[in-house]
Structures are given as structure tokens and as C-alpha cells.
Amino acid sequence: MQLVPSRDLPDGRAxxxxxxxxxxxxxxxxxxxxxxxxxxxxxLVDEAxxxxxxxxxxxxxxxxxxxxxxxxxxxxxxxxxxxxTGPDALIFHPKLWISRxxxxxxxxxxSGNLTAGGLTTNAEQFELLRFPHAEATVSAPxxxxxxVHEHSQRMHRFQEQGRPVRDLIGSPAWTTWLAQLDAxxxxxxQQQALDAELVAQRVDANTDPGQGELALSRxxxxxxxxxxxxxxxxxxxxxxxxxxxxxxTIEACxxxxxxxxxxxxxxxxxxxxxxxxxxxxxxxxFVVHSRFGVFFESPPPGVSPQIAEPLDRVxxxxxxxxxxxxxxxxxxxxxxxxxxxxxxxxxxMGLVQASIDWRIPPDPxxxxxxxxxxxxxxxxxxxxxxxxxxxxxxxEPLTGSTWAGR
Numbered sequence: 428m429q430l431v432p433s434r435d436l437p438d439g440r441a442x443x444x445x446x447x448x449x450x451x452x453x454x455x456x457x458x459x460x461x462x463x464x465x466x467x468x469x470x471l472v473d474e475a476x477x478x479x480x481x482x483x484x485x486x487x488x489x490x491x492x493x494x495x496x497x498x499x500x501x502x503x504x505x506x507x508x509x510x511x512t513g514p515d516a517l518i519f520h521p522k523l524w525i526s527r528x529x530x531x532x533x534x535x536x537x538s539g540n541l542t543a544g545g546l547t548t549n550a551e552q553f554e555l556l557r558f559p560h561a562e563a564t565v566s567a568p569x570x571x572x573x574x575v576h577e578h579s580q581r582m583h584r585f586q587e588q589g590r591p592v593r594d595l596i597g598s599p600a601w602t603t604w605l606a607q608l609d610a611x612x613x614x615x616x617q618q619q620a621l622d623a624e625l626v627a628q629r630v631d632a633n634t635d636p637g638q639g640e641l642a643l644s645r646x647x648x649x650x651x652x653x654x655x656x657x658x659x660x661x662x663x664x665x666x667x668x669x670x671x672x673x674x675x676t677i678e679a680c681x682x683x684x685x686x687x688x689x690x691x692x693x694x695x696x697x698x699x700x701x702x703x704x705x706x707x708x709x710x711x712x713f714v715v716h717s718r719f720g721v722f723f724e725s726p727p728p729g730v731s732p733q734i735a736e737p738l739d740r741v742x743x744x745x746x747x748x749x750x751x752x753x754x755x756x757x758x759x760x761x762x763x764x765x766x767x768x769x770x771x772x773x774x775x776m777g778l779v780q781a782s783i784d785w786r787i788p789p790d791p792x793x794x795x796x797x798x799x800x801x802x803x804x805x806x807x808x809x810x811x812x813x814x815x816x817x818x819x820x821x822x823e824p825l826t827g828s829t830w831a832g833r
Contacts, residue, residue, distance in 0.1 A: 431537065431553035434661060434765065439539040439546040440467055442555045443524065446533035447475035450526040453482050455541065456585035458520040460486045462496040463543035469503055480505040485589040486541070489516035490611055494604055497592050509589030512600050522553075525582055532558045532575045644800045647692040649808040655692075655701060659717055665765050668772060669715055670812040675776060676705040676713040677806065677817055679783050683707070686795055686822040687787040690809075692802045703805065707786040709796030710753075713779050720764040723771070725778035726785035727758045734781050737774035744771055758782075798822050 429435070431442045447453060453472070472482060484500060486492055488510035501508045511519040522545075524535040537553025539545030558575045595601045660666045673690075680688035689706040701717040714722035723741065725734050741761050742749055748762040761778070763771045801820060810817040 428557075429555040431535075431555055432551075436555065438548075439535070439537065439551060439553055440471065442535050442553055443468070443546070444471050444474070446524065446526045446535055446555065447471055447477060449528040449530075450475060450477055450533075451481060451528060453477060453524065453526045454582050454586075455482075455484045455525075456486075456521040456523045456582060457484070457541045457545075458487045458522065459491045459540035459542055459545070460484070460496045460500065461491070461493050461540075461542040462499060464541035464546060465496050465500050465503070467543060467546055468541060472504075479503065482506050483508075483586070484541075485509040485511065485586045487516050487519040488512040488589075488595065488600070488604070491542075494601070494608070498596075501592050508592045509586055510592050510595055511589045512595065515588060519588065521585055523578075523582060523585070525578055530560055532560070532572075532578075534558070534575075534578050644691040644693055644802045647694070647802050647804060649804045649811075652692050652703065652802075652805055652808050655703065655717065656715070659715070660765055660768075662765070665768055667812075668768055669721070670809055672713065672721070672772060672776065673703065673705060673715065673805075674809045674813045674815055674817055676779055676783075677809065678815075679780055680705060680707050680712070680787070681818045681820070683783055683787050684791065685818065686791075686820050688783075688820055689795060689797045689801045690805045691797065691800060692805050706797060707783045708788055708793075710782075710786045712782040712786060716762075719762050721762075721768055721771075721775070723761045723763065723775035723778045724782045725759050725761070726782050727756055730756075730758075730785055731781040734778055737777045741771045741774050741778070747771065795820070795822055 429442075432438055436442045436445060443453075468482075472479070482504040483506045484504075486497065486508075488497075489512075497508060497510060522537055522539055524533075526533045534556040535553055536556075537551060539549065539551035539553065545551060556574075558572045561572075656666050656669055660669055677688065677690060687708060691702075691704050691706060693702050693704070700719075703715040704711045705713045710724070711722070712724045714724075716722060725731070725738060728735050728738070738759060738761065741747055741763065744763070744767045746764045746767055750760045750762060751757045752760060761771075761775065763775060798820070803819065806817050806819055809815075
């Protein structure tokens with residue numbers, strides 16, 4: 428069994444691509460179908476070289492499914508497309524895919540529908556199961572795996588609930604569905620506006636964009652932080668190293684100036700992904716990112732010439748990217764994927780130390796940006812994970828508490 432998302436299979440699209448390698452057919456049962464999902468599936472089927480008549484689908488014949496997407500599916504794939512209608516449609520919610528090659532059966536089951544969101548961008552979960560076929564011998568004829576039989580029977584029952592989409596065209600149910608499309612589109616626009624308003628409130632839209640990103644940090648709990656690290660880094664050794672690097676960064680910042688740093692846990696940043704970061708002054712110096720791996724920040728080579736060699740060594744590692752950014756002085760940031768984290772850690776922390784020395788203002792009286800967004804729970808969780816007595820900054824946030832070396 429393979430979990431989705433994972434390092435090898437980041438989303439439902441990747442899982443479908445995997446189960447289509449060498450496949451003879453693909454059967455699916457989903458609640459929602461949109462044109463974006465049909466387009467994605469079509470690309471995968473073309474890529475795999477699967478014959479169009481090897482695809483079969485049953486879907487819910489009610490919102491959120493798009494009637495035109497079903498017709499598009501029927502035109503693109505020659506196999507019969509079936510639609511569940513009437514009272515059963517509103518409770519039809521499977522997300523099941525089965526494919527078969529000459530040697531194995533694959534089963535993908537989870538939460539994502541046949542939409543771009545369900546297969547790529549939403550926070551979905553799937554399990555991908557592989558069942559090798561037993562080889563027949565003279566004395567032992569091949570028998571299907573009982574679990575494969577059960578999955579196949581389940582798919583058959585879903586298929587039997589539907590009617591061919593071509594039989595529905597022109598029926599009262601189809602006509603009413605089409606007539607409602609404009610009204611339902613307007614309702615969706617209203618709902619999206621309400622959702623956007625709610626999200627804006629959640630990230631504190633009354634502050635400037637940078638502060639808005641950090642507004643959730645102060646209230647983030649240890650359970651959320653722990654769940655993030657486990658999800659982003661499935662290997663225990665990588666998790667332990669992430670905890671260690673974050674703790675090392677805090678100690679280095681605190682040694683430079685006790686009131687010169689901030690620990691943050693941000694749910695939704697500018698790039699719409701979560702991150703854990705340590706800020707020196709007003710800038711990030713070490714970041715653990717939900718999508719891109721670890722960011723080691725460094726000062727410009729002209730400011731700290733000693734970073735040139737460690738920077739070159741890290742950048743020479745496979746999969747590592749460089750991103751120069753910042754105003755008014757652009758500086759290098761290296762993005763290190765989990766696969767290279769162990770190898771890059773020592774040199775990466777050399778870059779971070781140089782960045783701390785560059786970023787923390789030398790004036791002890793200088794204010795520390797984002798002080799009110801300091802995540803107390805993050806530092807406490809790091810202390811638990813590493814067994815260290817990690818300090819909290821000794822400035823006084825807006826809560827009125829003074830966190831001095833606890």
C-alpha cells in the first residue's frame with residue numbers, strides 16, 4: 428500500500444499515472460466530475476497509451492458535477508459513461524478507481540473527485556493498493572485475490588446504480604439540470620465571496636500583508652506543528668534533523684541578541700503554503716516549507732565572503748535550487764529537498780549563522796519585527812523534541828508576558 432500524498436506520489440494525479448502504467452483498462456466511480464478533471468484524466472490516458480474504450484466511469488448526476496463535462500467525457504472516451512440520478516444522486520459519494528495490467532490489479536481509493544482540485548491542489552488523501560496476480564500452474568490454477576474480487580464487486584454495484592449518459596439527454600431531469608446551471612453558478616459565486624471574506628478574516632486582513640501572514644502564528648499549537656513536520660518529512664531521521672536545525676537556529680539567534688529573533692508557524696503564506704520559520708530581525712533565516720523543503724538563507728557574498736564555499740557545495744547537490752531575492756540587496760537562498768537534507772545540514776547552518784549575523788540589527792534598542800506573532804508553542808515543542816532548555820526571546824509581546832530564558 429502507498430499513501431497519497433507522499434514523497435513519491437504527491438497527489439491523486441500522480442497515483443492515477445502510476446496505476447495506468449501498462450494498464451489494459453481503468454474504471455472509476457466518483458461523486459463530482461468537472462471539465463478540469465476530465466482534461467487531467469485525458470492527458471494521463473493519452474500519456475499511458477490506454478485505448479479510449481478502456482475507460483469506464485460512473486458519476487453523480489447532480490451538482491457539483493458539470494453536465495457538459497460528462498458529455499465531454501463521453502465524447503473523448505468511447506466506453507459507456509453512466510450517471511446516478513434521482514434521490515440516489517445526492518448520496519452518491521464514492522471516489523474509487525481500479526486498473527488492471529497483465530500482472531497486477533491497482534485500486535485507488537480516497538477523498539478526491541474527478542476535478543483539478545481533487546486530483547492536484549486540494550488537501551486530499553488516498554491509498555493506492557497493488558495486488559499482484561498469482562501465476563497459474565498445472566496443479567494450481569490461478570484464483571483471483573479475494574480482495575480484488577471484493578473491490579471489483581463494489582465497482583460493479585456502483586456502475587449498476589447509474590444509467591448511460593446518452594439515455595438521459597432530453598429527459599426531464601437533464602433539462603431541469605441544464606436550466607439550473609446559471610442560477611447555481613451565481614450561488615457558487617456568492618459562496619466563493621463568503622469564503623474569501625472568511626479566509627481574509629482568518630489571516631487578519633486589517634493588517635499589512637506581511638503581518639497578515641503571521642497573524643495565526645501566535646495561536647498555533649504544538650499538535651499542528653508536530654503534524655506538519657511528520658507530513659512533510661515521512662522519515663523519522665529527517666524529522667529529528669528538522670527539529671535539531673530549528674533549535675540550533677534559535678540558539679544562534681539568541682546568542683547574537685536575546686530580543687532579536689522570532690519563531691513563527693504560518694498556516695497560509697503569500698505562496699498559499701504552510702511554513703515554520705525562524706526570523707532574525709525582520710527577515711527569515713531558516714524555513715521549513717510544506718512544499719519546497721528547507722530554505723537556508725544566506726547574506727550576499729560581498730557581505731560575508733566566507734559563505735562562498737559552503738554555498739557552492741550545497742548548490743552542487745542534486746535537486747537543490749538557488750533563489751536570489753530581497754531588497755535593496757539581493758541575497759542567495761538555497762532550497763534543499765528532504766532527500767539532500769542530511770548532506771546539506773552542516774554547510775546550510777553555516778549560511779544561516781552568517782545570515783543571522785547580517786540580519787539582526789546591531790543596535791540593542793532596535794525594534795524586532797513581528798514580535799507580537801512569536802509562536803511560544805513552537806519553541807516549547809522544539810525543547811521537548813530535542814531535550815534542550817531552549818530560551819524564549821526576552822522582549823515583551825503584546826500579550827503582556829515576558830518570556831525570558833524559560
